[in-house]
Amino acid sequence: MFGKILKQQISLLFYDNSVILFSFIALLIGISPFQELIILKETKDWSSLLSTVFNPFILCFGLFLISLIASLNNDKFRLNDLLITKTRISITESIVIRTMLIQLIIWSIWTITSLITIMLSGLGFFILSANFQILILYLYAYFSMLLLSIMQLSVLVIANNKILAFLVAFGINCIEYYLLKIKIDYLIYYFTTPKSLLGISVRLFILMILSGIFIAISHKTILKKDL
Amino acid sequence: MINYLKFRINKWSIILSLTIGLLLSGLQIIQSLIPMLKFGNLFLESPYTRWISIDPFNFSPIILFVLLPLIASIPSGNILKEDLDSGIFMHIKNKFNLNQIIFGYGLFTFISGFISIFIILTTNFLTYFMFLPNIKPDFLINENLLIISENTLLVELFYEHPFVHGLLSILLTSIWGGLFAILTCAFSIWIKGKFLSLLSATIFQIFTMLLNMFLKLPNFVSYVPFDFLRETSPSPTNIKVVFCATFITLFLSVTLLIIGRNKKIVW
Numbered sequence: 001m002f003g004k005i006l007k008q009q010i011s012l013l014f015y016d017n018s019v020i021l022f023s024f025i026a027l028l029i030g031i032s033p034f035q036e037l038i039i040l041k042e043t044k045d046w047s048s049l050l051s052t053v054f055n056p057f058i059l060c061f062g063l064f065l066i067s068l069i070a071s072l073n074n075d076k077f078r079l080n081d082l083l084i085t086k087t088r089i090s091i092t093e094s095i096v097i098r099t100m101l102i103q104l105i106i107w108s109i110w111t112i113t114s115l116i117t118i119m120l121s122g123l124g125f126f127i128l129s130a131n132f133q134i135l136i137l138y139l140y141a142y143f144s145m146l147l148l149s150i151m152q153l154s155v156l157v158i159a160n161n162k163i164l165a166f167l168v169a170f171g172i173n174c175i176e177y178y179l180l181k182i183k184i185d186y187l188i189y190y191f192t193t194p195k196s197l198l199g200i201s202v203r204l205f206i207l208m209i210l211s212g213i214f215i216a217i218s219h220k221t222i223l224k225k226d227l
Numbered sequence: 228m229i230n231y232l233k234f235r236i237n238k239w240s241i242i243l244s245l246t247i248g249l250l251l252s253g254l255q256i257i258q259s260l261i262p263m264l265k266f267g268n269l270f271l272e273s274p275y276t277r278w279i280s281i282d283p284f285n286f287s288p289i290i291l292f293v294l295l296p297l298i299a300s301i302p303s304g305n306i307l308k309e310d311l312d313s314g315i316f317m318h319i320k321n322k323f324n325l326n327q328i329i330f331g332y333g334l335f336t337f338i339s340g341f342i343s344i345f346i347i348l349t350t351n352f353l354t355y356f357m358f359l360p361n362i363k364p365d366f367l368i369n370e371n372l373l374i375i376s377e378n379t380l381l382v383e384l385f386y387e388h389p390f391v392h393g394l395l396s397i398l399l400t401s402i403w404g405g406l407f408a409i410l411t412c413a414f415s416i417w418i419k420g421k422f423l424s425l426l427s428a429t430i431f432q433i434f435t436m437l438l439n440m441f442l443k444l445p446n447f448v449s450y451v452p453f454d455f456l457r458e459t460s461p462s463p464t465n466i467k468v469v470f471c472a473t474f475i476t477l478f479l480s481v482t483l484l485i486i487g488r489n490k491k492i493v494w
Contacts (some may be wrong), residue, residue, distance in 0.1 A: 018423060025430070028437040035440070061293055067431070073423050162422045163301065167247065171295075178286050219424060 005090060009097050013021075021103060026106045029062045029115025037121035040191050047112070047194045049126060053114060054137065054192040062176045063141075064148060067106050071099045071149040072162050081131070082227065091227075092219045099149050107142045133197070135222045140191040140200060143207040148173055150211045154218040228323055228331035235310075243347055244301035248291065248347035253372070255287040256351065261357055262489050274355035275360040275389040277367050280348065280396055283372065283411075291347075292453040293295075296352070296428035298347070299340035299404035304411035307332045311416070311492070329488050333409055340408030345401040352393055364389055394409050396458045399469075401423040403456055406473070407432075410480045416487035423453050444468065 013019065032052060033052045093172060118124060127134055129221045154171035179186040190203050259277055275281070279288050291298075310316045319328060364374070366386060376382045383394040407428040414431075415424035436451045449455060449462040450472050 009280065018303075018420065023432075025434065025437065031439045032437060062437065065433065066430075069423070069426055073420055163243070163425070166426075174286070174290050 001090065002093060005094050006097055009094060010100060010166060013088075013098070013101055014211050016074060018073055018100065018206045019070070022066055022102075022106055023109045025066050026063065026110040027113050029058060029066075030110045031117055032058060034117050035112070037118065037123060039120050046126065048193055049123060050137075051119075051192065053118065055142070056177060056180055056189055056192050058163060059092060060173060060188070063082060064173050065068070065104070065170065067103055067145045068149060068152060068166060068173075070102050072107060072152065072156070072166055073102075079227070081122070088222055089219070091222055092174060092215070095153060095218070096150070096215055099153060100146065103142065103145050103149060107138075107145060111138045136204075140204055140207075143204060143211070144188040144191075145212045148220075149212045154214045154221070157218045157221045168200070228327060229335060230301075230385060231319070232306070232335045235306060236335075241339075241343070243300045244298050244343050245346065247294065247301075248298050248343070249350065251287045251291045251294075252279050252347055252351040255282060255285050255291075256354055258285050258287070263359075268359065270371075271362055271365075271368050273364060273389075274359050275364050275385075276372055276395060278355050278393070279351045280393075280400070280456075281372070281374075283459065283461065287474060288457070289453075292456060293432070294429070295344065295400075295404060295453065295456070296407035296432055298427060299344055299407045300336075300425060300428055302343055302408075303336045303339040304408050304428075305415060305421065305444065306336070307412050308415040308424055309423060316492075325425060325493065326489070329484060329492075332412060336408040336412045337405035341401045341405040343373055344404030345397065348397045352397065372459065374459050378461070379459050380464060380466050380469065385458075393458070395414060400456045401453060403473070405472035406476050406480065407452075410458075410476065411483070413480045413483035413487065416491050417483070 033055065036052045037049075041054060077091050081090060081094070082088070115127070118127060124223040148169050150181045151172060152165050156162065157164040173188070176186055180189040180192065187203060187206065191200065259282060263272065279291065282288055285394070307316075316328075323331075364386060366374075374382065374385060379385060381392065381395070384395075410431065411425065411428045414427040418424040418427060432452055436453070439451050441451060444450065445464055446465075448465045448468050449460065450468050452472070454460045454462050454471050455464045455472070
């Protein structure tokens, strides 16, 4: 059943035109630090490279905002599928698969363009000398996007209101950004400043567990909900 | 036409948009007044140097000005789309002229966006007069805010008549709120999804923010709405650029409405 749902969601996504708009904006976000990186070429500083590529302001109001809107955009399941499969797990599966696929498209376009931008601006030796450790930070960005959108889904399942779900998830995003600015413990924006590899991998694990918990919450509410 | 729309508007959406805005402005008031109540007004602060549009130290003004299109377009930006989908538009078309209907919808969305932003900003501005003394801002005492001609429109008026300058700033921001509401109304004819059409003006603003990073005007003058709408903006501003941006946005929304009327509504 899982394979059939995956196939169906991919075919539905293929005819969704709004993905083109979101991927174009993700491409713009990927190219945006180009002019600052050219100025940065003389200093050869690892921490300022990270703070320009993962600029928290652009991430908060550009990439995460776009990913939150994109994951709410369309209906994610049809009532006929419920009648055919006769289980409510299929609804949860289709919702989660659709969200993950849209995040994956936006994230992969952003990652590829920003890596190409770093290479073109003449800072490629930073990536090569650190044995591609920057890819772990990009993976961290994907999981933080996923956690925010799954939180949004669980609010949507409970409240049945798209604007309210968007505002709650965006509020959590903004609180995390505020915590980054006043330097109290933060989770979603942990990768924007240079940290040890152990701390990043532990928080990556925490992010996965939290998104699993939120998937379980939304599944429990779908089981009891009147569709 | 206006009488019908007054009856048509959803009251819960007005309450939702006002709660978002008033929550953010209340948060800003609490954040900036707590240290002042603790240690006293040491730096001779006045309402003109502390209210939400001029405050560079807190985080909630940034969120308010980024979400300004959404707050302005929640009350009635989506009404035309919903009426076209449900089919009640056909019923109205029997009673009124088509030009009159489109003009009525546009005017009503402008007024509702204008009023919702106006209420949020004026309550914030007037609340500060209850707590802080009404002193004229001075260039030397308030030097930490750096209110100079580079980043403030009509800076002479600010030091001469600060209250008038504040009111003019509120008026400009409210007009932009109305413009964003019309823009949402114009985009919503063309966009299929209901949720995406509500957020289209927000995406438009994010798009201009990203565009501002590549195509820079001379002297790094910003043409992003959430930069130049604040009384003292974080980046350089120019009054000609503000007028040009206003007219381009008005032109875009009106042409989209007229072409949409000819292509999508009439058949």
